[in-house]
Amino acid sequence: MCRVCTAVPVTGEPHVTIGADRGFTFDHVFDLPTPQATVYADCVHNLVEGIFDGFNATVLAYGQTGSGKTYSMGTGFETATVDEEVGIIPRALAHVFNGIDRRREEAKLEGRVEPVFDVSVQFIELYNEEIIDLLAEDRGTSKGLRIHEDHKGEIYLQGATAAPVKNAHEEILRKRGEMYRCFIRWLSDRGISRCCCLVSDSDENAAVLSPGSSDVDALLCD
Template sequence: MSEVCVRVAVRVRPLLPREVLHHHRVCVRVVPGSAQLMLGSDRLFSFDHAFGPAASQDDVYESCVQHLVKAAVDGYNATVFCYGQTGSGKTYTLGGRNPEGGLIDRIARDLFVLVEDKTKSDDAEKVTVHVSYMELYKDELRDLLELPTIHKELFIREDERGNTGDERPWINIFLVSFYIIKWIG
């Protein structure tokens, strides 16, 4: 695995139909064959990965995320997060409401394949997968696995070992085991 702990990818989304209609123009472009982005004609920014408007969800997943799923199953901590201004494509990239699916779909698919492989190996241990799904919007925390709580005050707490999520019932945590989802909240 790479020695670098934090890697940054930039993704330029295509113009939306309404932007084309309003004659908006793209002002950034990926320098071909590089991980650099040119803003205007002379401002160059370097990243670990740079994806242009034609990049697919698979391109992003396979270059930036897939190896982290493997690492997580091998016992490493891994975090992937999207950051950007409103409308820049964070939800799209993660997988919200588009037929191609996104990172979350691909992570879930590969995670269970890897977990299943692991449980078949000779030194197999019991593997459990937990999932929580929350959104921090402005200063409000929303539990996306229990929409009726959307207007409740929710908190994230850490225990003495730095683990989050033990503060149930604040945030729902579901135990997921081989595609069977059981409520343990």
């Protein structure tokens, strides 16, 4: 028997109905040839800008296997060698550090106190409900990390390595990239690849940028 399984309104509204009654609204749909820069500009750029105003941000890739999560996040074994193919995580890192440089430069030109930023990254892998610290010297000992909630209701990972980074080209990110690619290969041999990158940006001179907010997190998740 033939029946309609997916329907979109002819009016062009951003809505799709799956089956008889499961409706979903969306902001954007991108076709396969859409440039990575367009995906970043439409979906991620404002989130990263927002962290400078004290907003936390999360980018979560979700979908069936082979649908392009790793490609879009830019963390796969086949990491982009050409600029057009660079994905969300490396773009976001460059964006954060360019944003820091720009704000410091603007403050200097306007005779204001230059804001100071501390940026650190964590790379966490979630596999079979186990959290693994990809930045730990000995990954074996990183097992058993626990998720906690602090008194403000914010979620944090106790004991996960947080590596301070000063720019998007730093050694730890390069090493992380190599490590990540090895790990992706190891995981894909086992039929799974899932990872998170948590960029934490805490400015010591918070009042200059955004009164009352000194710690923000960008969570980028494949």
